[in-house]
Amino acid sequence: MDNTTHAPSHSAHPGYGTFIKVWVALLVCTFALVGLAHLGQGPAVWGLLTLTPLKAGLVFYFFMHLKYEPPLLKVVVLVTLGTLLIFFALLFADVAFR
Amino acid sequence: MTTQPSYLDYTGNGTGLKAWLTSTDHKRVGLLYLYSMISFFLVAVGIGVVMRLVQLYPFQHLVKAQTYNALFTLHGVIMIFLFVVPGLPAIFGNFFLPILIGAKDVAFPRLNLASWYFFMAGAILAILSLFTGGGAPDTGWTFYAPFSLKTGTNISLAVFGAFVLGFSSMLTGINFIVTIHRLRAPGMTFFRMPLMAWALYSTSWIQLLATPILAITLVLVILERFFGIGIFDPAKGGDPLLYQHLFWIYSHPAVYIMILPGMGAISEILPTFCKRPIFGYKAIAFSSMSIAGVGSLVWAHHMFTSGMSEFANMVFSLLTMIVAVPSAIKVFNWVSTLYKGSIDFQPPLLFALTFIFLFCIGGLTGVMQGALAINVHIHDTYFIVGHFHYVMFGGTGFALFAALLYWFPKMFGKMYSKRAIYASWLPLFVGFNMLYFGMLILGMMGMPRRYYVHLPQFHWMHVFATVGSWLLVLGLLMYFGTLLYAIFRGKKADANPWGGVSLEWTIPSPPPLENFETIPTITTGPYHFAEEEK
Numbered sequence: 026m027d028n029t030t031h032a033p034s035h036s037a038h039p040g041y042g043t044f045i046k047v048w049v050a051l052l053v054c055t056f057a058l059v060g061l062a063h064l065g066q067g068p069a070v071w072g073l074l075t076l077t078p079l080k081a082g083l084v085f086y087f088f089m090h091l092k093y094e095p096p097l098l099k100v101v102v103l104v105t106l107g108t109l110l111i112f113f114a115l116l117f118a119d120v121a122f123r
Numbered sequence: 124m125t126t127q128p129s130y131l132d133y134t135g136n137g138t139g140l141k142a143w144l145t146s147t148d149h150k151r152v153g154l155l156y157l158y159s160m161i162s163f164f165l166v167a168v169g170i171g172v173v174m175r176l177v178q179l180y181p182f183q184h185l186v187k188a189q190t191y192n193a194l195f196t197l198h199g200v201i202m203i204f205l206f207v208v209p210g211l212p213a214i215f216g217n218f219f220l221p222i223l224i225g226a227k228d229v230a231f232p233r234l235n236l237a238s239w240y241f242f243m244a245g246a247i248l249a250i251l252s253l254f255t256g257g258g259a260p261d262t263g264w265t266f267y268a269p270f271s272l273k274t275g276t277n278i279s280l281a282v283f284g285a286f287v288l289g290f291s292s293m294l295t296g297i298n299f300i301v302t303i304h305r306l307r308a309p310g311m312t313f314f315r316m317p318l319m320a321w322a323l324y325s326t327s328w329i330q331l332l333a334t335p336i337l338a339i340t341l342v343l344v345i346l347e348r349f350f351g352i353g354i355f356d357p358a359k360g361g362d363p364l365l366y367q368h369l370f371w372i373y374s375h376p377a378v379y380i381m382i383l384p385g386m387g388a389i390s391e392i393l394p395t396f397c398k399r400p401i402f403g404y405k406a407i408a409f410s411s412m413s414i415a416g417v418g419s420l421v422w423a424h425h426m427f428t429s430g431m432s433e434f435a436n437m438v439f440s441l442l443t444m445i446v447a448v449p450s451a452i453k454v455f456n457w458v459s460t461l462y463k464g465s466i467d468f469q470p471p472l473l474f475a476l477t478f479i480f481l482f483c484i485g486g487l488t489g490v491m492q493g494a495l496a497i498n499v500h501i502h503d504t505y506f507i508v509g510h511f512h513y514v515m516f517g518g519t520g521f522a523l524f525a526a527l528l529y530w531f532p533k534m535f536g537k538m539y540s541k542r543a544i545y546a547s548w549l550p551l552f553v554g555f556n557m558l559y560f561g562m563l564i565l566g567m568m569g570m571p572r573r574y575y576v577h578l579p580q581f582h583w584m585h586v587f588a589t590v591g592s593w594l595l596v597l598g599l600l601m602y603f604g605t606l607l608y609a610i611f612r613g614k615k616a617d618a619n620p621w622g623g624v625s626l627e628w629t630i631p632s633p634p635p636l637e638n639f640e641t642i643p644t645i646t647t648g649p650y651h652f653a654e655e656e657k
Binding site for chain 1: 332364368372419420423430431432433434435438439
């Protein structure tokens with residue numbers, strides 16, 4: 026009922042150094058994806074399936090401050106990602122066995 | 124009892140239409156949904172009757188073939204997106220969820236009103252699509268690719284309408300989840316919540332998690348039509364089956380968005396008219412959650428004949444069988460609640476029992492289709508049409524009728540003529556079964572769905588079903604006519620005409636503006652019929 030009990034948890038902000046490191050990591054992933062796309066459809070798809078979630082994870086974790094949020098919020102995000110993974114697995118039950 | 128004016132008499136927000144269109148009171152928003160949805164429902168019923176007349180006079184060209192395609196598309200779009208999906212949550216969820224958990228309103232009242240505006244905006248866009256561009260959509264309500272990408276009819280606007288409607292659904296879902304988590308009265312633990320609140324909670328999670336998938340899929344259809352991005356178009360290396368997957372990842376859980384709140388309403392009605400606590404409270408609560416969970420993983424049973432892999436067929440067939448288990452748990456618990464109850468056979472109970480009967484036929488014909496070999500035989504036949512009308516209309520529709528009869532005295536402070544409602548039930552029940560059981564038989568005989576004409580051997584059953592549709596419409600007119608009359612001329616209703624024990628029956632009829640003079644403290648479960656338990 027009481028909204029004021031929710032203490033702000035933004036005391037630990039990352040520094041610019043962390044942001045730049047993450048940005049460089051994102052750039053490396055992007056270049057890797059472009060490179061994989063030149064190797065054919067197979068490597069491109071697998072690259073997208075692995076590196077894109079990694080990039081999204083870095084953005085969530087650092088740029089969107091998930092790292093500094095309470096555990097409950099992390100669990101909520103994980104549950105959502107888990108649901109998405111289940112959907113993917115069931116889709117692959119079709120695509121991988123056609 | 125209370126010094127507050129009823130929500131209907133409150134004039135602090137002005138009077139007339141403006142007061143209704145700007146009110147953030149959850150009860151008024153619920154009624155806005157009720158009136159708009161019943162209007163859409165009656166339009167779609169009219170379209171359904173025209174389709175039956177086309178089948179009654181095949182080859183007479185009552186309407187053109189293209190118009191027939193538009194009619195079944197429109198019937199489906201209105202019924203699904205404007206009636207059964209928002210159906211019980213938007214009407215009774217909005218009106219009763221805060222009252223059932225002892226709150227003054229939903230968590231985000233303005234968002235609640237905004238959701239109704241999204242709903243109306245989506246509806247207007249869908250209606251505009253009929254008269255603009257290339258004319259009324261003709262794909263069926265499923266908008267299957269690649270036809271939806273190629274047809275010259277006005278698919279893009281209709282699809283955008285459905286996209287906007289999705290926002291209404293998501294906003295309602297998130298509002299209810301936050302309301303249940305944050306606004307329960309002191310002492311109202313999760314296991315003291317009425318089962319309607321549990322059903323709405325399960326539904327809200329599906330609305331929140333599944334609807335975005337439909338939204339993005341529909342955006343992809345629009346992008347494909349305007350820019351030819353090639354994600355679904357096989358001519359460009361796209362995969363039309365991907366469209367079906369994405370569409371049903373939302374639209375099958377949507378079936379549970381439609382039915383779960385109906386099941387919640389039935390779980391409220393039965394204890395009240397049996398004067399005893401519901402049998403298996405926790406089993407029903409958990410079965411709602413497991414239907415929401417497992418029901419999200421069965422979507423591809425709509426695609427057994429589409430060319431999907433055999434392995435996927437087997438996986439989804441198994442999952443489909445599993446989802447029948449929690450549904451059956453509910454039915455067994457409802458029937459067990461009746462056992463040795465002090466049954467008071469009032470109109471809401473009659474409609475609730477009719478729901479159970481019709482839902483069982485709908486559910487069991489669904490399990491039949493989950494079997495792969497049978498599915499190949501009956502796919503895309505009238506059997507499917509009969510099945511989902513048993514679930515959607517016999518289930519959700521009759522649950523809505525039962526809920527409306529149950530809560531009508533509370534919502535409007537008026538009582539309807541019980542005799543007239545009993546009289547309306549007979550043509551409703553007989554007409555319903557003539558129409559939709561007729562369709563089940565037609566499907567088994569091999570009559571394909573969505574066909575403009577039919578072979579002579581199917582004609583007698585089409586005549587039988589069409590006569591049923593007339594009875595059904597007669598029953599609907601009697602039912603809604605009785606309730607409309609009661610709103611204006613009905614006798615004043617007591618605060619607790621049915622002898623219910625959940626929180627809504629502790630406040631006046633119609634409820635005061637903020638529901639409770641003081642927020643109640645909850646000390647028992649929701650169906651505590653103390654006298655009967657002695």
